[in-house]
Amino acid sequence: MTRRMMLSMTRPLVLVFCGTDPSGGAGMTADIQALTACGVHPLPVVTSVTVQDNARVFALHPVAAEVVWAQAEALISSMPIAAVKIGILGSHANALAIARVITRLRERDPALPVVLDPVLASGDGDALSTDDPVVAMQSLLPLASLVTPNLPEAARLCGITPSSVTQTPAPADLAALLLARGCRQVLIKGGHGLDPQRVTNQWFSPIATKSWHWPRLAARFHGSGCTLASAIAAFLARGIDMEQALDLAQTYCQATLTAAFAIAPGQRIPDRAITDLGLPLAAEFA
Numbered sequence: 001m002t003r004r005m006m007l008s009m010t011r012p013l014v015l016v017f018c019g020t021d022p023s024g025g026a027g028m029t030a031d032i033q034a035l036t037a038c039g040v041h042p043l044p045v046v047t048s049v050t051v052q053d054n055a056r057v058f059a060l061h062p063v064a065a066e067v068v069w070a071q072a073e074a075l076i077s078s079m080p081i082a083a084v085k086i087g088i089l090g091s092h093a094n095a096l097a098i099a100r101v102i103t104r105l106r107e108r109d110p111a112l113p114v115v116l117d118p119v120l121a122s123g124d125g126d127a128l129s130t131d132d133p134v135v136a137m138q139s140l141l142p143l144a145s146l147v148t149p150n151l152p153e154a155a156r157l158c159g160i161t162p163s164s165v166t167q168t169p170a171p172a173d174l175a176a177l178l179l180a181r182g183c184r185q186v187l188i189k190g191g192h193g194l195d196p197q198r199v200t201n202q203w204f205s206p207i208a209t210k211s212w213h214w215p216r217l218a219a220r221f222h223g224s225g226c227t228l229a230s231a232i233a234a235f236l237a238r239g240i241d242m243e244q245a246l247d248l249a250q251t252y253c254q255a256t257l258t259a260a261f262a263i264a265p266g267q268r269i270p271d272r273a274i275t276d277l278g279l280p281l282a283a284e285f286a
Contacts, residue, residue, distance in 0.1 A: 011039065011040055011041040012039075012040045012041070012082035012083070012237040012238055013040065013041050013043055013079055013080060013081055013082055013237075014035050014040045014041070014042055014043065014081070014082060014083045014084070014085055014230075014233050014234060014237050015043045015045065015072065015075060015076070015081045015083070015084045015085070015101075015105075016028070016031045016032075016035065016042050016043060016044045016045065016084075016085045016086075016087070016230070016233075017045050017047050017068070017072075017084075017085070017086045017087060017088075017089070017094075017098050018031050018044055018045070018046065018047060018085075018087045018088060018226075019046065019047055019048040019049065019050050019060070019087065019088035019090060020046060020048070020049050020050055021050055021052055021223070022050070022051070022052065022053075023052060023053045023054045023222065023263070023269075024263075024269070025054050025222035025223045025263075025267065025269045025270075026222050026223030026226050027050065027087065027088060027223070027226060028044050028046065029223075030223035030226035030227055030230065030270070030272065031044060031085060031087065031226055031230045032044060033227075033272035033273065034226070034227045034230035034231050034234070034252075034256075034272050035085075035230050035231075035233070035234050037231075037252070037272050037273060037274065038230070038231050038234035038235060038248075038249070038252060039234060039238060040082070040083075040233075040234045040237050040238065042230075043075050043079065043081075045068060045071040045072050045075070046063055046068075046071065047062065047063055047068055047087075047088060047089055047090040047094050047098075048060055048061060048062045048063055048088055048089075048090030048091075048094075049061045049063070050088075053264065053266065054222045054263055054264055054266040054267045054268075054269065055264075055265070055266030055267060056266075060090065062090030062091040062093075062094060063090060063094070064093075065091065065093035065094050065096065065097040066097075068094050068097045068098065069097040069100065069101065072097075072098075072101045073101075076101065076104065076105060081105055081109075081112065082112075082113075082237035082238070083112065083113040083114070083115070083233045083234070083236050083237035084101075084102060084105065084112065084113070084114045084115070084233070085114075085115045085117070085229055085230050085233035086098060086114065086115070086116045086117065086140060086144070087117050087119055087226055087229070088119045089119075089133065089136050089137070089140075091131050091136065092131040092132075092135060092136040094136075095136040095137065095139050095140055096139055098140060099139045099140055099143060102114055102140075102143045103143070106143075112145075113145045113146075113233065113236035113237065114143055114144045114145045114146075115144065115145065115146050115148065115229050115230075115232050115233040115236065116137075116140055116141070116143075116144035116146070116147045116148070116229075117148050117225050117226065117228075117229035118133075118137050118141075118147060118148070118149050118153050118157060119133075119153075119225065120133045120134065120137075120152075120153050120156055120157075121133075134156055134157060134159075137157065141157070141178070141181060141182055141183050142181075142182030142183065142184075144183065144184065145184055145185060145236070145242075146184070146185045146186070146187060146232065146236075146242065147178065147183050147185070147186050147187070148186075148187045148189065148225070148228065148229045148232070149178075149186070149188060149189070150188070150189040150190075150191055150192050150225065151168060151171065151174075151188065151189070151190065151191075151192040151193065152168075152192055154171070154174040154175070154178065154186070154188050155168050155169065155174060157178060157181075158174055158177040158178065158181075160174075171188040171190070171202045171204075172202070172204070172209075174188060175188055175202070175204035176204075178204075179204065179205075179206065184205070184206075185203070185204065185205040185206075185242065186203070186204045186205075187201060187202070187203045187204075187232075187246060188201070188202050188204070189201050189225070189228070190202070191224070195216065196216060197215070197216055198213045198214060198215055198216050199213070199214045199215075199216050200212070200213050200214075201214070201250060203242075203243070203246055205242075208243070210243065210246075212246075212247075212250055214250070214254050215254075217257055217258065219257075219260060219267075219268045220266075220267045220268065221257055221260055221267055221268050221269075221270055222266070222267035222268065222269055222270075223269070223270060224253065224256075224257060224270060227252075227253050227256055227270050227272060228249055228250065228253040231248070231249035231252045231253055232245050232246060232249040234249070235248050235249055252274070253270070255274050256270035256271050256272050256274055257270050259271035259274055
């Protein structure tokens with residue numbers, strides 16, 4: 001099936017590699033909610049089972065790599081995949097299985113959009129892989145159409161740790177290193193920036209750069225990175241070009257954070273059911 005035929009379907013299909021989250025704030029739940037709200041149908045492949053609430057991750061249990069592969073193979077063998085979103089890996093073996101899936105998909109659709117959210121740890125620094133997640137990520141970085149790290153993640157992917165430098169390099173310098181290492185395009189998120197008034201997200205590609213500025217919200221949020229990456233994947237799956245997909249996805253994500261709600265002490269849950277934004281969401285397709 002051609003990309004034109006896929007995009008003419010009622011809902012494009014997005015393959016999602018994700019972990020579970022029993023709090024319903026991040027991971028698979030966040031991906032499913034955001035992708036659905038942005039007008040596509042999610043196909044979740046579980047990479048790991050976590051023990052967590054909306055504040056901490058207490059344990060992580062990776063799914064066996066052969067099971068990750070089997071889940072994906074059952075889907076890609078019979079369904080037209082319009083985009084892929086990658087979240088938590090769980091293990092290095094799972095990363096290799098996912099790379100194998102993407103290679104298979106790209107054989108039939110070289111332009112397939114792949115959005116990689118390089119989750120290296122929870123918001124409180126809890127481990128989200130049984131192996132070194134930076135090493136696990138290396139096989140996927142050159143396969144991704146877009147990588148969406150926050151500032152600490154971008155630094156770690158470049159081999160920079162807080163103890164190795166006195167100051168984190170500028171986003172443009174980190175992006176240059178990532179592009180040199182094979183990343184096709186990078187969106188560096190500014191939630192960890194020092195500006196108390198606004199968050200600046202910066203997009204870097206070999207041919208273009210752009211910055212977006214958003215009001216900094218006082219609360220902390222559970223699953224904001226999942227929400228943004230999934231929304232980007234959704235709009236790319238619908239045939240929208242990268243710059244516009246980034247515009248739309250960030251507008252959607254900011255609205256979900258503004259409307260976030262509490263389920264317990266700890267991080268707030270983005271309200272991903274929001275669709276009244278004047279965006280081309282579920283009722284309008286490319």
